[in-house]
Amino acid sequence: MGNSEGNDALNHQVRLAARPTGTPGPEVWEHTSEPVPVPGPGRLVVRVGHISLDPAMRGWMNAGRSYVPPVEIGAVMRALGFGEVVASEHPDFAVGDTVTGIFGVQSYAESDGSGLQKVTPSADVPPERYLALLGMTGMTAYFGLFDVGALAEGETVVVSGAAGAVGSVVGQLAKIKGCRVVGIAGGPEKCAWLVDELGFDAAIDYRTEDVRKALRTAAPDGIDVYFDNVGGEILDAALTRLRRGARVVICGSISTYNATEPPPGPSNYMSLLVNRARMEGFVVFDYADRYGEAATELAGWLAQGRIRSREDVVDGTVADFPDVLLRLFRGDNTGKLVLRLTR
Amino acid sequence: MGNSEGNDALNHQVRLAARPTGTPGPEVWEHTSEPVPVPGPGRLVVRVGHISLDPAMRGWMNAGRSYVPPVEIGAVMRALGFGEVVASEHPDFAVGDTVTGIFGVQSYAESDGSGLQKVTPSADVPPERYLALLGMTGMTAYFGLFDVGALAEGETVVVSGAAGAVGSVVGQLAKIKGCRVVGIAGGPEKCAWLVDELGFDAAIDYRTEDVRKALRTAAPDGIDVYFDNVGGEILDAALTRLRRGARVVICGSISTYNATEPPPGPSNYMSLLVNRARMEGFVVFDYADRYGEAATELAGWLAQGRIRSREDVVDGTVADFPDVLLRLFRGDNTGKLVLRLTR
The missing domain is CATH 3.40.50.720 (NAD(P)-binding Rossmann-like Domain)
Structure with a gap:
């Protein structure tokens, strides 16, 4: 066990405090912090580096039947993200692996590995691209x-x-x-x-x-x-x-x-x-079993220069999430809006 | 040439006089009469017995692009109907044949035969059924x-x-x-x-x-x-x-x-x-080339008593068409609304 982040690190989180009416203002959010989680057997912990901002998030905040359950009041806001494995008791993931998954609006996420994708950023393909064209x-x-x-x-x-x-x-x-x-x-x-x-x-x-x-x-x-x-x-x-x-x-x-x-x-x-x-x-x-097909084609076109991926990267902390989200609804972003955590 | 209807018969017609705003009142219709047409070579004349009333008619009265051209101002109102061939210079149709087709709201229709279906009413299958379940x-x-x-x-x-x-x-x-x-x-x-x-x-x-x-x-x-x-x-x-x-x-x-x-x-x-x-x-x-398939199935289920056809038959003259049409929009009919011409 143990955790490479040390005992002083905290997991900063943004939780849904109330269901919004109209544009979600600061009153619908609650900012919390907790000790960084320690993974149990078969589990791992990711330090989140990038948080994806998606229009669909607004729907997840509403009560009622939809294609995924609503984010519960008091729960960490649901979000896709990119991060690095910092502790692992999971056979398929090692410390240092970089992964995408539904990590939530928080600086550390604990996971059983399901739904996680290992990805390999490079000089040509920055991490945020795995939340954009390649995500x-x-x-x-x-x-x-x-x-x-x-x-x-x-x-x-x-x-x-x-x-x-x-x-x-x-x-x-x-x-x-x-x-x-x-x-x-x-x-x-x-x-x-x-x-x-x-x-x-x-x-x-x-x-x-x-x-x-x-x-x-x-x-x-x-x-x-x-x-x-x-x-x-x-x-x-x-x-x-x-x-x-x-x-x-x-x-x-x-x-x-x-x-x-x-x-x-x-x-x-x-x-x-x-x-x-x-x-x-x-x-x-619904297309999860065909993601590989799409990823291969998209990566190929990207490498050939036939398609471009533009990410609108905002540097900030987890606490900036509520403000950054509103850029989507104002149409401020061009390309994929991503919050890169500066911690 | 010639015409079994005699020289005194008239073709009574209902024409579209103006495009309606809202529910079509009497002001959008014009009642005309003409001599019964005499068929030219390759053509025939039908004495219309039954006129089909369809909600789609309301759309045909509007100007503008649709799946069929609008009924022109001054033209006989478009309508499906059932009738009997009363004069023919067409090799495929003989006097006495009973047919369905787009005959319009008039007592006689001249045609080149395209789109006409020969049908055979019987004691079990009245003519109006060919405008309903079998049409x-x-x-x-x-x-x-x-x-x-x-x-x-x-x-x-x-x-x-x-x-x-x-x-x-x-x-x-x-x-x-x-x-x-x-x-x-x-x-x-x-x-x-x-x-x-x-x-x-x-x-x-x-x-x-x-x-x-x-x-x-x-x-x-x-x-x-x-x-x-x-x-x-x-x-x-x-x-x-x-x-x-x-x-x-x-x-x-x-x-x-x-x-x-x-x-x-x-x-x-x-x-x-x-x-x-x-x-x-x-x-x-769009399914015209498969009508035969559907007609065979529907007629089979009808004969087996597995499906019923109900027609709401109103007796009247061509001039009654404008009033009968409004029954559709009031929801007065049960089953297929048909105007049976009493002449």
């Missing part, structure tokens, strides 16, 4: 676009939240498949990045443009796959431009996650009938 | 439930507009496949008919019950296939009860067809994500 973000884009979206070569793809973690990967994957790709994002810098750096065919700034009209120009023949990360009015606008047999992939709805009243649904959903189209949701965890 | 209505239920809905034996099926033409067939088809079937309809008589006569497992009266709560009782394990004919709040309620992998079949949205403002969309559509479910629209005309 759940990349998996979400990959399975959402190729499996749920059933993308075919040469189709027209429109993606919302296009400068976000998942959206920016979706667009690049569609370009690799020879598609026309239109991104919808907020602000001229993000739109320029999509077109100039990532090779999107067009970008629409939803903050200044009428999305419905802009889609007429940017996707003149209509949309084959609409990959939705935002919901709300942008989803509704995209529905008016579906082609026959279109697929609408429901990945998220960030524009509505902090709504205090039930947000309006997509008024134009009858476009699904007119265009014999389908709208389908998915949860990336 | 587009039955095809819509069959392909919507089995193909779009991908129904599997033993699943739980919920259908709205359940006492209507399509809904009443959908529920019976699902019972044939060993499913638990819940119908949503308006009024105690319709609900009793679904359970007592058609063998539905449960019926919910949306006029007096809270549909969302009632579904908890009627479909306690959730919904595998929700077949939607009505849209609006009932669709939204059904979305809250989807099972994992559910299919929502979008067949119609009668509750919103006469809306004068864009109706709210289904606020609970994110249930598609949580439950990895899909919502898909379809148009029965």
